[in-house]
Amino acid sequence: MLVNGRAWRTVWQPDDDPGAVHVIDQNRLPWELAVMRLTTVAEVEVAIREMVVRGAGCIGATAAWGMWLAAREAGAGGEFRRGEFEAAGERLRATRPTAVNLGWAVDRMLRETTDAVTAREAAQRIADEDAAACAAIGRHGKGLLEGLAAGKPEGSVLNVLTHCNAGWLAFVDHGTALSPVYAAAAAGMAVHVWVDETRPRNQGARLTAWELGQQGIAHTVVADNAGAHLMQAGLVDAVITGADRVAANGDTANKIGTLLKALAARHFGVPFYVALPSSTFDAGLAAGVGVIPIEERGAEEVLWMEGPDEGGEMRRVRVVAGGSGVANPAFDVTPAGLVTAFITERGVCAPETGAIARHLGLR
Numbered sequence: 001m002l003v004n005g006r007a008w009r010t011v012w013q014p015d016d017d018p019g020a021v022h023v024i025d026q027n028r029l030p031w032e033l034a035v036m037r038l039t040t041v042a043e044v045e046v047a048i049r050e051m052v053v054r055g056a057g058c059i060g061a062t063a064a065w066g067m068w069l070a071a072r073e074a075g076a077g078g079e080f081r082r083g084e085f086e087a088a089g090e091r092l093r094a095t096r097p098t099a100v101n102l103g104w105a106v107d108r109m110l111r112e113t114t115d116a117v118t119a120r121e122a123a124q125r126i127a128d129e130d131a132a133a134c135a136a137i138g139r140h141g142k143g144l145l146e147g148l149a150a151g152k153p154e155g156s157v158l159n160v161l162t163h164c165n166a167g168w169l170a171f172v173d174h175g176t177a178l179s180p181v182y183a184a185a186a187a188g189m190a191v192h193v194w195v196d197e198t199r200p201r202n203q204g205a206r207l208t209a210w211e212l213g214q215q216g217i218a219h220t221v222v223a224d225n226a227g228a229h230l231m232q233a234g235l236v237d238a239v240i241t242g243a244d245r246v247a248a249n250g251d252t253a254n255k256i257g258t259l260l261k262a263l264a265a266r267h268f269g270v271p272f273y274v275a276l277p278s279s280t281f282d283a284g285l286a287a288g289v290g291v292i293p294i295e296e297r298g299a300e301e302v303l304w305m306e307g308p309d310e311g312g313e314m315r316r317v318r319v320v321a322g323g324s325g326v327a328n329p330a331f332d333v334t335p336a337g338l339v340t341a342f343i344t345e346r347g348v349c350a351p352e353t354g355a356i357a358r359h360l361g362l363r
């Protein structure tokens with residue numbers, strides 16, 4: 001995607017810095033577009049855990065590049081120490097529990113890697129495939145948006161609501177939920193995006209709004225609780241979200257608050273689409289509700305908010321007084337029955353076990 005006219009990926013291995021992986025530091029957006037240089041697998045572990053990189057596909061690709069760094073470390077001084085390489089994979093896998101792309105990427109790297117050279121090739125493949133899958137999701141999703149636009153009076157704007165950030169920042173490029181929006185806008189469709197702020201870390205307000213602004217897409221940031229009201233008023237034509245892990249039956253884990261949007265969408269007859277690459281399906285999990293591991297993050301994310309003051313100086317302010325208990329579940333699971341359809345790089349798929357298995361080529 002272009003930022004100020006320059007093409008960016010979220011994670012890459014630059015030719016002119018042969019021992020390092022570069023990532024966009026998402027903790028500094030939208031206030032600053034900064035690149036962080038990672039040179040050890042330990043640094044990659046911290047970057048994933050502290051959400052310098054976040055979003056299922058971006059985490060997966062960064063873990064793959066982390067495994068390349070691990071392979072370099074395991075091969076230093078001669079013989080490739082496979083045990084050391086595998087142990088690094090287990091540490092990376094443990095950094096965040098919900099997005100299945102992380103473990104999927106580690107497993108692929110373990111399968112496809114025999115040394116640092118094959119590790120570099122495999123990590124590049126994973127990154128390139130992620131970008132290609134997201135571009136294809138855009139093409140398939142654009143067809144759905146065109147169908148919805150055709151049902152509206154000529155000249156009207158199509159309103160899409162999204163939650164969290166499932167744009168290009170959450171993947172290597174293009175994104176999932178926002179990829180159809182980018183494709184539709186590029187084809188000339190008048191489209192507007194309602195952006196849920198997505199407390200507590202505000203990925204919507206900070207990242208999705210920045211992304212859409214950079215691409216020149218009309219958008220409006222709303223408080224997380226505004227969605228149902230907007231749907232009731234007829235101001236939402238479709239909800240599109242991403243996913244962090246989808247079970248074989250279509251139960252969908254995504255950022256906390258997604259389930260509330262799905263419930264409201266069902267009540268008001270608004271289509272609820274989930275866009276994801278095949279790598280986000282966890283075919284080994286028959287169903288997801290109560291089973292997909294839900295990350296519990298630190299209380300400080302709820303207790304504090306950060307941003308620049310009027311003078312541009314970064315501030316942290318406390319928004320909950322002392323003495324209250326705090327819980328911070330970072331994801332929820334939307335039952336498959338609330339999903340209208342999945343949009344993947346393979347096309348559009350019904351949220352049902354048989355259809356998903358056929359879609360993924362598993363039967």
Ligand code: MRU
Nearest residue numbers: 054055056164166170242243255
């Ligand atoms: O905690 P995050 O920011 O890594 O959350 C994951 C997500 O980005 C969202 O749930 C998103 O909608 C899924 S698509 C990557």
